[in-house]
Amino acid sequence: MTGTAPVTTTFEEVLGLGDDALIAAQRLSEWCARAPEMEEDIALANIALDQLGAARLLLTYAGELEGAGRDEDALAYLRDDREFRNVLLVELPNGDFAVTMAKLLFLAACQVHRYRALAEGPDERLAGIAAKAVKECTYHLEHAALWTVRLGDGTEESHARMQRAVDEIWPYTHELCEPVVDPDPRPPFGLAAPGHAGAARSDAATAASGDGAVRPTRADPQLRAAWLATVEPVLAEATLTIPPDGAYLPRGGRQGLHTEHLSYLLAEMQVLHRAHPGARW
Amino acid sequence: MTPYEVAAAVVDPELRVVTIEELGILRSVEVTDGTAVATITPTYSGCPAMDLIRSEVTAALRRAGWQRVEVVTQLSPPWTTDWITESGRAKLAAAGIAPPGPARTVALGMPRREPPAAPACPRCGAQATGEVSRFGSTPCKSLWRCDRCGEPFEHVKAF
Numbered sequence: 001m002t003g004t005a006p007v008t009t010t011f012e013e014v015l016g017l018g019d020d021a022l023i024a025a026q027r028l029s030e031w032c033a034r035a036p037e038m039e040e041d042i043a044l045a046n047i048a049l050d051q052l053g054a055a056r057l058l059l060t061y062a063g064e065l066e067g068a069g070r071d072e073d074a075l076a077y078l079r080d081d082r083e084f085r086n087v088l089l090v091e092l093p094n095g096d097f098a099v100t101m102a103k104l105l106f107l108a109a110c111q112v113h114r115y116r117a118l119a120e121g122p123d124e125r126l127a128g129i130a131a132k133a134v135k136e137c138t139y140h141l142e143h144a145a146l147w148t149v150r151l152g153d154g155t156e157e158s159h160a161r162m163q164r165a166v167d168e169i170w171p172y173t174h175e176l177c178e179p180v181v182d183p184d185p186r187p188p189f190g191l192a193a194p195g196h197a198g199a200a201r202s203d204a205a206t207a208a209s210g211d212g213a214v215r216p217t218r219a220d221p222q223l224r225a226a227w228l229a230t231v232e233p234v235l236a237e238a239t240l241t242i243p244p245d246g247a248y249l250p251r252g253g254r255q256g257l258h259t260e261h262l263s264y265l266l267a268e269m270q271v272l273h274r275a276h277p278g279a280r281w
Numbered sequence: 282m283t284p285y286e287v288a289a290a291v292v293d294p295e296l297r298v299v300t301i302e303e304l305g306i307l308r309s310v311e312v313t314d315g316t317a318v319a320t321i322t323p324t325y326s327g328c329p330a331m332d333l334i335r336s337e338v339t340a341a342l343r344r345a346g347w348q349r350v351e352v353v354t355q356l357s358p359p360w361t362t363d364w365i366t367e368s369g370r371a372k373l374a375a376a377g378i379a380p381p382g383p384a385r386t387v388a389l390g391m392p393r394r395e396p397p398a399a400p401a402c403p404r405c406g407a408q409a410t411g412e413v414s415r416f417g418s419t420p421c422k423s424l425w426r427c428d429r430c431g432e433p434f435e436h437v438k439a440f
Contacts, residue, residue, distance in 0.1 A: 050326060050327050053323075135440060136325060142415070
């Protein structure tokens, strides 16, 4: 597989992968010193560190692909919300512990499949990053799966809260399973910036907006199927019900259209670097 | 001492009983046009010890007389605990850290259902031990407790 196919990796693709990992790391680190027990505190900090490690490697590579002289710090600290390309799922607030575990289960299940494919791809640099990350994400997936089962198949209270968490996060998993770079970019919810190629389209995706009709998912069918095959047995063992796919399919992160939660996250993550550019200790 | 031997003697900053060679994170040291080029590999992507290892390898080679030193980080193939040497495993066990079993191949798709293979207690040797947490004080370790002597201990998890 090496050295034969031309490498066509783009800045946007690696940036999207890196932003997913970076924002997930930042959110998970909010649990530090707040987790329900000491072991869990350490576990979440470790998982955040793994995600941050992958993010650093990916953003460094993205900066090189862009060729504009931006390094990992410039990309992490000196972009505004509209320039971030992470999926919405990772920027959502941690919620209670069940929400955090639902988010981690869904994210890790996707990253495992995505990194595995990249580890076998033609881009050796990306394959090296992905081959390391897939091993780490497998541990994240197992950790989230254990908790999902423990809470879902636990007490009446823990079951109810785990189910509520799955219901709340599920709509965001469609965007999670979309291609990082949409080969057919259309704006979310039929809204388009003037002059955007998608503005004039009137297909099912845009026509359905606003009327509550089912909007077709744009998830990559292959990735979605693999993701479901990973997630469904865990939810079944946890005695949880998979929510029906309704009309609410939030997306837009890959286009830079985020929830307000990202802005607050960035404010906290970036403040030191922006106040003291190049600060070191 | 060859430049490889110099770099190989550098101690891991977090597992201070083993060298970076025993841990399997030193890949090679080669001399090119008078520059000693050491290639290292991270254990985990986010391992915070990498910067320190890099500077300690550089310092060791400088002390040994190499004026021009370069430390290269190589990710591929990814580090595995299978690269920890026999002497490294013995030193970990002697320090109360249970060494890893064989690394599993990453089975894709399904999170592992059964608990990982239990390491023997590094203090009393009992086989009956239980996992307390899959994540420990560093990314490469998990937390265990011995059912016989009751002591908690760390385990370098197979990776």
